[in-house]
Amino acid sequence: MRRWARRLAFGLVALLVLAGCGGSGGAGGSRGGSTKPSELTDHTDTTYSGLGLTPAQPRPQFTLTDTAGRPYRFGKATAGKPTLLYFGYTHCPDVCPTTLADIAQALQAAPPAIRQATQVVFVTTDVKRDTPAVLRAYLKQFDPGLPNPFVGLTGSQTQIDAAQVAAHVTLAEDEGQTHSAQVLLYGSDDYAHVAFLQSTDESAQMTHDLALVAQ
Amino acid sequence: MHAVSRPPVSVLAAAVVLVAGLIGVVRGAQPPSGAASGTSGSVGGSVGSTSTMAPGMEGMSPDMAIVVTGAYVRQPANRINAAVYCTIYNTGGTPDTLQSVASGAGAQTSVHTESAGGGMQAGSAGGLSVPAHGSVALTPGKGHVMIEKLYGPLLAGQTVNLELTFARAGVVLVTVPVIAVTAPAPTAKGTPQ
Numbered sequence: 001m002r003r004w005a006r007r008l009a010f011g012l013v014a015l016l017v018l019a020g021c022g023g024s025g026g027a028g029g030s031r032g033g034s035t036k037p038s039e040l041t042d043h044t045d046t047t048y049s050g051l052g053l054t055p056a057q058p059r060p061q062f063t064l065t066d067t068a069g070r071p072y073r074f075g076k077a078t079a080g081k082p083t084l085l086y087f088g089y090t091h092c093p094d095v096c097p098t099t100l101a102d103i104a105q106a107l108q109a110a111p112p113a114i115r116q117a118t119q120v121v122f123v124t125t126d127v128k129r130d131t132p133a134v135l136r137a138y139l140k141q142f143d144p145g146l147p148n149p150f151v152g153l154t155g156s157q158t159q160i161d162a163a164q165v166a167a168h169v170t171l172a173e174d175e176g177q178t179h180s181a182q183v184l185l186y187g188s189d190d191y192a193h194v195a196f197l198q199s200t201d202e203s204a205q206m207t208h209d210l211a212l213v214a215q
Numbered sequence: 216m217h218a219v220s221r222p223p224v225s226v227l228a229a230a231v232v233l234v235a236g237l238i239g240v241v242r243g244a245q246p247p248s249g250a251a252s253g254t255s256g257s258v259g260g261s262v263g264s265t266s267t268m269a270p271g272m273e274g275m276s277p278d279m280a281i282v283v284t285g286a287y288v289r290q291p292a293n294r295i296n297a298a299v300y301c302t303i304y305n306t307g308g309t310p311d312t313l314q315s316v317a318s319g320a321g322a323q324t325s326v327h328t329e330s331a332g333g334g335m336q337a338g339s340a341g342g343l344s345v346p347a348h349g350s351v352a353l354t355p356g357k358g359h360v361m362i363e364k365l366y367g368p369l370l371a372g373q374t375v376n377l378e379l380t381f382a383r384a385g386v387v388l389v390t391v392p393v394i395a396v397t398a399p400a401p402t403a404k405g406t407p408q
Contacts, residue, residue, distance in 0.1 A: 093298040094327075097289055097396070098355035104397040141292040141396045181356060198356040200402060 048194040048212065049205035056191040057184070059083070060166035064123065064153035067136035072153055074121065074163070082118040082214040083186040084206070087169055089126035089176045090138040095198050099183060100142045100150075102198075106206035107146055114214045117188075120150040125164075125176030127157050187213030273301070273391065274377075276384035280307030281345070283379065285402045286391040288362075290371045297321070297369055298359035299377060299391050300400070302352045305345040312382040313343040313351075319376040322364035329357050337361070342382065354402075371395040 061075035074085075084103055088096035100122070107115050122139060124130035130138075135152030143150045154160070164171050164180070172179035183196040185206070194209050196202050274283040286301035297320065305311050318324040326343050330336040343358075345351050353359050360377065369375065370393060377389040394401065 090293045091295055092293075093291070093296040093361055094359050095356050097292050097298075098400070100292075101289065101397045101399070105399055138292050144397075200354070200400065203399065 062163040102203040105203040125172035188215035274389035321362040
């Protein structure tokens with residue numbers, strides 16, 4: 001219901017914007033906005049705590065290899081699930097472990113239904129050193145107590161590059177050591193409306209926004 | 216003044232209380248409960264891996280100009296390297312420079328700060344400058360003290376000894392608590408308890 005109202009809000013905003021562009025539809029737009037204002041403002045929080053993405057980014061399709069050595073089709077495997085997607089590498093001393101810890105804290109703080117529904121996917125940017133076994137040993141330190149083990153993915157450099165392009169993140173450089181710090185959150189609607197960057201508030205932002213995009 | 220970020224009020228308050236206490240201005244003053252009350256070079260904030268620990272007073276230079284607070288290191292999930300975070304305050308009226316770092320936890324220790332390009336780079340040639348009456352916060356993504364060639368596993372609840380050498384203030388010894396792999400940073404805000 002909250003989500004429904006939010007969509008209505010977006011629709012109204014879009015209507016207003018379109019009306020503005022047309023330059024002549026102001027009356028219709030403002031009338032539309034004035035009939036429902038209390039319902040929208042009283043019962044909805046349309047703001048994301050993380051970085052809002054405009055336009056929203058569709059859940060990407062790419063296939064990599066999981067830590068069991070099996071092909072993992074990201075788009076298909078995570079369709080319809082709230083999904084946190086992050087690119088990093090296990091030798092990373094600072095941002096990667098801090099970010100994964102933030103994700104773990106965010107899920108622990110989320111309502112059980114959301115925790116149960118959400119999938120975390122970590123894609124290595126260091127294909128030389130991050131073998132499936134290394135990835136598994138690394139990720140299993142972050143997901144204890146969570147219902148869904150974090151998925152770790154690797155592949156050829158070309159495949160990793162393609163995945164980053166598909167997810168619209170900046171391509172990693174220096175053997176994967178300089179990489180995007182962005183965590184993308186795809187919602188149940190298969191779009192990322194919000195992303196997160198490292199901050200002292202990151203885990204609280206994630207917990208807040210997971211509730212907005214999980215259905 | 217290019218202070219990096221404003222320290223939390225509690226840290227400032229604790230710093231003021233401790234500094235004032237040491238120079239005899241405030242006698243018998245105690246830091247607020249929850250703030251660890253170490254003195255120069257001794258154990259401070261090494262209460263264990265609990266997440267509610269307030270940033271402690273971990274280290275101070277002999278002349279008390281440099282105060283290092285809020286230090287912590289996350290238990291490394293890769294068993295290869297570890298990053299220490301802290302805030303360095305220069306309470307004196309003269310700029311100072313962090314020239315070198317050493318640790319009892321690994322054979323190689325260096326200061327890494329964010330480069331102009333957004334990546335991390337090992338220490339700049341002139342060292343890390345700390346402005347007069349200013350501070351430098353080493354936080355994830357902004358900078359850290361990197362410990363490599365670890366002598367052994369670092370586990371939550373342990374502490375790491377760190378020696379920071381400043382050009383003017385001399386040596387500051389810091390006892391850094393190791394927090395759990397997924398623990399909130401002691402300095403994080405709004406973390407679920």
